[in-house]
Every structure is written in C-alpha cells, then in structure tokens.
Amino acid sequence: MVKIAPLASWNNYPKQICTLHRPERYRQFSPDVESAIARGLGRSYGDAALNEGGQVFLSERLNRILVFDPVRGVLRAEAGVSLDEILRLIVPRGWFLPVSPGTRFVSLGGAVASDVHGKNHHCDGSFGAYVSAIQLALPGAGWVDCSPTANPEIFWATVGGMGLTGFIGEVELQLRPIASAYVRAQHHAASNLDGLFDLFADPDRDAPYTVAWIDCLSSGNKLGRGVLMTGHHAALQELPIGVRSRPYDLPAVKALSVPVNLPGWALNPLSVSLFNEAYFAAQARKRAPFIADLRSFFYPLDNIHHWNRIYGAGGFVQYQFVIPEPGASAALRELLKRIASSRHASFLAVLKRMGPAGSGMLSFPMLGYTLALDLSLRDPDLFKLLDELDELVIEHGGRVYLAKDARLSAASFRKMYPRYGEWLAVKNRLDPDHQVTSSMARRLQLGSAA
Ligand SMILES: Cc1cc2nc3c(=O)[nH]c(=O)nc-3n(C[C@H](O)[C@H](O)[C@H](O)COP(=O)(O)OP(=O)(O)OC[C@H]3O[C@@H](n4cnc5c(N)ncnc54)[C@H](O)[C@@H]3O)c2cc1C
Known part of the structure; x- marks a missing residue:
C-alpha cells in the first residue's frame, strides 16, 4: 500500500502531508529511498514519526511475536507488535514488561526508539536496559544485528535515537517475573x-x-x-x-x-x-x-x-x-x-x-x-x-x-543533549546521505554539526 495523506501523532499537532507505506513483511521495510522514517503506533507527541513531503513506513503489519520463552522470560518480536499484544501473551504466563510507559498502545520499535521510561525509572532504568538484541535496516547496507556487546555504538545510538539510525525490524527483550496481575x-x-x-x-x-x-x-x-x-x-x-x-x-x-x-x-x-x-x-x-x-x-x-x-x-x-x-x-x-x-x-x-x-x-x-x-x-x-x-x-x-x-x-536541543556529537558520528557513518530523516530531524537539525 502506498498513499499520500495528512498525518499527525497523538497530540494532533503538527499535521503534515506524507507518503505512507505499509509493508507486510519487515524485509520490505527499506530505507533505500531519499527520505524515510519508520512509524509505530503514532503515540509520540509531535513530529518524530512524521516526514513532511517524504516517506513514512508504517509498522502496524509487522506485528509477529517470533519467540517467547516462558521459562527464562525472553521475548523476540517484530518491531510493530504493540505492548498490548505482548501483555496479552505474557501476563497469563507470569511475566510483565520490565519498563512500561503510561499507555500500552505503543509499538516495540517505538519503545526502543524513544528509550521509554516508566514509574520504576528510579529503581530499574529505561526500556533499552532490557533489550538484548536489535535487528536494524541501514540505508544501502542491508540488515545489521546489534546488542550491548555486538556493534554497541550502533545499539546505543538506536536506543533513544528516534528512528534516525535506521528501521528496527526485530527486538529481543528480557521480561520481569510477576506473582499476579x-x-x-x-x-x-x-x-x-x-x-x-x-x-x-x-x-x-x-x-x-x-x-x-x-x-x-x-x-x-x-x-x-x-x-x-x-x-x-x-x-x-x-x-x-x-x-x-x-x-x-x-x-x-x-x-x-x-x-x-x-x-x-x-x-x-x-x-x-x-x-x-x-x-x-x-x-x-x-x-x-x-x-x-x-x-x-x-x-x-x-x-x-x-x-x-x-x-x-x-x-x-x-x-x-x-x-x-x-x-x-x-x-x-x-x-x-x-x-x-x-x-x-x-x-x-x-x-x-x-x-x-x-x-x-x-x-x-x-x-x-x-x-x-x-x-x-x-x-x-x-x-x-x-x-x-x-x-x-x-x-x-x-x-x-x-x-x-x-x-x-x-x-x-544542542544545549540539552551533550552526547549529540557522539551520536552524530555514528549517524554519519551509518547513513552518510541522511536518507533516514523525519520532520523532527529537520526541525532540530539532527545531522548538522554538533
Ligand atoms: C498516553 C500516553 C502516555 C505515555 N506515557 C509515557 C511514559 O510514561 N514514558 C515514556 O517514556 N513515554 C510515554 N509516552 C510516549 C510514548 O511511549 C513514546 O512516544 C513511544 O515512542 C510511542 O511509540 P509508538 O509505537 O507510538 O511510536 P511512534 O509515535 O510511531 O514513533 C515514535 C518514534 O519511534 C520511532 N520508531 C517507531 N517504530 C520504529 C521502528 N520500527 N524502527 C525505528 N524507529 C521507530 C519513530 O521514527 C519515532 O521517532 C506516552 C504516550 C502516550 C500517548
């Protein structure tokens, strides 16, 4: 499906015309176009998942749970699966999300890209701390596996990187055991x-x-x-x-x-x-x-x-x-x-x-x-x-x-995020032509000198 339509996120501002793609398989989830960004369930507030005049790849059909080990509490899923779908599977089996934002209607990819936090941040940190592996599509370079130990600089530029290092295809997550719902x-x-x-x-x-x-x-x-x-x-x-x-x-x-x-x-x-x-x-x-x-x-x-x-x-x-x-x-x-x-x-x-x-x-x-x-x-x-x-x-x-x-x-932005220069070095190496971009990236000049 390809459609040109006005698009906004949860707060309905801004509303921008974007070209929407809805791939059925995440292997079709390709940033090999001039200007593209991935979108999960649009629960961010603002323009992070918008790309005015460019391409937006919707991940709603990329929602397969690939592996769930109910003994170790490890889950691997496509990035478009929602936290709601994950909860329906894991809670009856005695597991919960290690970190949860205030809505369960966000995608796994969106949770990684924003490195979301929950009510337990003071004890347990943010979502990325529980992600053990990511598969990421890079412009012109196919897929790369990254984790805190394999390609760690790509991993930590992607966790919280607002979708700008590439498209997250799969995520592996460590869950938390619970005695009740x-x-x-x-x-x-x-x-x-x-x-x-x-x-x-x-x-x-x-x-x-x-x-x-x-x-x-x-x-x-x-x-x-x-x-x-x-x-x-x-x-x-x-x-x-x-x-x-x-x-x-x-x-x-x-x-x-x-x-x-x-x-x-x-x-x-x-x-x-x-x-x-x-x-x-x-x-x-x-x-x-x-x-x-x-x-x-x-x-x-x-x-x-x-x-x-x-x-x-x-x-x-x-x-x-x-x-x-x-x-x-x-x-x-x-x-x-x-x-x-x-x-x-x-x-x-x-x-x-x-x-x-x-x-x-x-x-x-x-x-x-x-x-x-x-x-x-x-x-x-x-x-x-x-x-x-x-x-x-x-x-x-x-x-x-x-x-x-x-x-x-x-x-x-530059005064608030002191590690931007470090992130930019990874971004420039992965995506030298800045094909992966969004309206937020242009507004904040993410990609320009630190
Ligand atoms: C009611 C409500 C409560 C919330 N509470 C919290 C909270 O407590 N804590 C918190 O941290 N956040 C909270 N949020 C914000 C929300 O968790 C984040 O904005 C989250 O990123 C939204 O996920 P999404 O799937 O809707 O992503 P989208 O809004 O679609 O996209 C958000 C970002 O993720 C990127 N992205 C999405 N999918 C992919 C992918 N497959 N590959 C690469 N990048 C991708 C997009 O490019 C974009 O930059 C809340 C939001 C709402 C509406």
Whole structure:
C-alpha cells in the first residue's frame, strides 16, 4: 500500500502531508529511498514519526511475536507488535514488561526508539536496559544485528535515537517475573511541593513504582500540591482470597470513549481547577493501601479511548522536561510558579522520580525529577511560555523529552543533549546521505554539526 495523506501523532499537532507505506513483511521495510522514517503506533507527541513531503513506513503489519520463552522470560518480536499484544501473551504466563510507559498502545520499535521510561525509572532504568538484541535496516547496507556487546555504538545510538539510525525490524527483550496481575497501591496526598518532595524522599514510602499527580494551577502556599501514588507487584498472599486461585486473570473493564473532538472552550482554567479540586479531595481521602489490576494501575488513560479529543481538533502539546539532582526541587518550584502564573490550564501534570541515565546517546532520562504537562494549543502565547521554560530547564542542566516534543529549537536541543556529537558520528557513518530523516530531524537539525 502506498498513499499520500495528512498525518499527525497523538497530540494532533503538527499535521503534515506524507507518503505512507505499509509493508507486510519487515524485509520490505527499506530505507533505500531519499527520505524515510519508520512509524509505530503514532503515540509520540509531535513530529518524530512524521516526514513532511517524504516517506513514512508504517509498522502496524509487522506485528509477529517470533519467540517467547516462558521459562527464562525472553521475548523476540517484530518491531510493530504493540505492548498490548505482548501483555496479552505474557501476563497469563507470569511475566510483565520490565519498563512500561503510561499507555500500552505503543509499538516495540517505538519503545526502543524513544528509550521509554516508566514509574520504576528510579529503581530499574529505561526500556533499552532490557533489550538484548536489535535487528536494524541501514540505508544501502542491508540488515545489521546489534546488542550491548555486538556493534554497541550502533545499539546505543538506536536506543533513544528516534528512528534516525535506521528501521528496527526485530527486538529481543528480557521480561520481569510477576506473582499476579495485580499491584498493591497506595495514595499519599501532599498539600504543597515541599510535602510532595518529602514523600518522594521518605524511605517508608519508597516503592518500585512511584508517580505523582500535580495540581499545576495551585499557587501560593498550595503551589505544587499533589498526590503521590506508589505500588509494587502484589504477592499471592496480598490478594483478596477470591482472586488467589486465578492470580493472572484480569477483570473485564468497560472502556469509555470520547466520541468527537470537544469544542475549544471545554478545557479552560476554571474547568481544570474545578476538576483538580475534586480530584485532590477524592485522592486525599484514599489513605489505605488497595489492590489494583495492572491495567488500571499502569494505563489509567487507556480506558478512555480517544481521550486526546478533549483538546479539540486544533490539538495540544505535551511539555516534558527533566531537572537533575541536586537542586531539582528549587528548580521545579521556579518552573511551577511560572506555569501557574501563566494560567495555562494543564489537565494532566505528572511528576516522576528518575534514576541515573542509561547508555542511550540521545536518551532522555537522567538522575532527577521529570514533569510532564499537556497544554492546549488554543492559547496564543503558549510557545513563548515554552521557550522561556526551555531557558530555565537549560539553566538547571535539564532537558526536554524528544518523544513529546513538537517545537524545541535546534539551538536549545544542542544545549540539552551533550552526547549529540557522539551520536552524530555514528549517524554519519551509518547513513552518510541522511536518507533516514523525519520532520523532527529537520526541525532540530539532527545531522548538522554538533
Ligand atoms: C498516553 C500516553 C502516555 C505515555 N506515557 C509515557 C511514559 O510514561 N514514558 C515514556 O517514556 N513515554 C510515554 N509516552 C510516549 C510514548 O511511549 C513514546 O512516544 C513511544 O515512542 C510511542 O511509540 P509508538 O509505537 O507510538 O511510536 P511512534 O509515535 O510511531 O514513533 C515514535 C518514534 O519511534 C520511532 N520508531 C517507531 N517504530 C520504529 C521502528 N520500527 N524502527 C525505528 N524507529 C521507530 C519513530 O521514527 C519515532 O521517532 C506516552 C504516550 C502516550 C500517548
């Protein structure tokens, strides 16, 4: 199939005309054209999986699971297989993903190319740390196998490399054993940012999975109030008696759906602050630990299909940055003050703790804290605010996440990603004519001098 069509990713911005190919076999997945990029399930926010005026190779038909060893927990699959399909196979057999983003509707190739992180980054690192091998198509050079030991520089330029080293065909992944399909979770409310950081730092509340929701519209002595959510995979004895005999069965859930794009006025500072008030009060009441199934703990938004439509047809952006330790709490306070005073209403604001950086040359995570905000594009001065936030992020030694980016400048990118020169040397060796390219690569001038 070849089709010329407008294409956008999850946040519906930007929308660009691309030539779409949908190969049936990954051997047809060839970057031997002038300008091509691979695309998974389009769950990135921005232009990483777009190629305006060029070719986009969809990997949705390349979704075969090739090997699953239920004894060692090793899986090899084509890159277009979704994490959802993997979970359906592995959870009933006692395995889980080693690292999982906040949606299961991403492809294996997309998870590697963005080196995604989950709620356990502070304990376990990012996705690439569990990938034992990749098969990669290079322009004009066929296929190459790479791993942390074979062609390691190609491997670590590809993990987090946003699809720009070539097309990932197959991925081998080490899974995590679990005793049940449930998590023992607990919520802890904090009335301001200091309280939230105290909760993150409290060893009694430390858990393999932690994430906090923040009310970005609160200010004054409530600035940064939020709810820390913690959890660990539930052992059999922690499950309710009725569930213990079938610990890997997930309860049926009725998914909701947003049927159409909502009108622009639906999300505004008033509606978001009313939601935040009600949400904070409800969560603050839930003090006791509770048992949640994997899907509702890890992927709460997946139960609302097309939730991106609440931002209307014009779309939105997600701004996700990380600030390194030490100094993260003071820097976050400064950034939150700036965001709260701008009255840009972020319906979703998520704070996570991160552990040390992995080996991916362009990977996002670093030791510190990361905040992600969804922001409507209807606000005319939004990009001006985000440019100011970029300056603060750079000043504090942090960076913006490329998988969530649609508007960063090339100059800011270079200040945020100090290993770009190293990555560029591998890119130039693999793809000297820069045939593998995307709209993001052109915007950030990925390929030009470091
Ligand atoms: C609701 C939601 C929650 C999210 N939560 C998180 C989170 O907690 N943590 C996190 O890290 N991310 C998160 N993300 C972002 C998401 O995990 C990443 O953007 C991921 O890369 C999307 O995968 P995809 O298959 O949709 O890839 P796409 O969006 O299609 O592409 C993303 C990048 O991967 C490249 N790519 C895709 N397939 C291949 C391939 N076969 N070969 C080479 N390159 C390829 C593309 O070229 C592009 O650069 C979230 C996204 C959503 C919508």
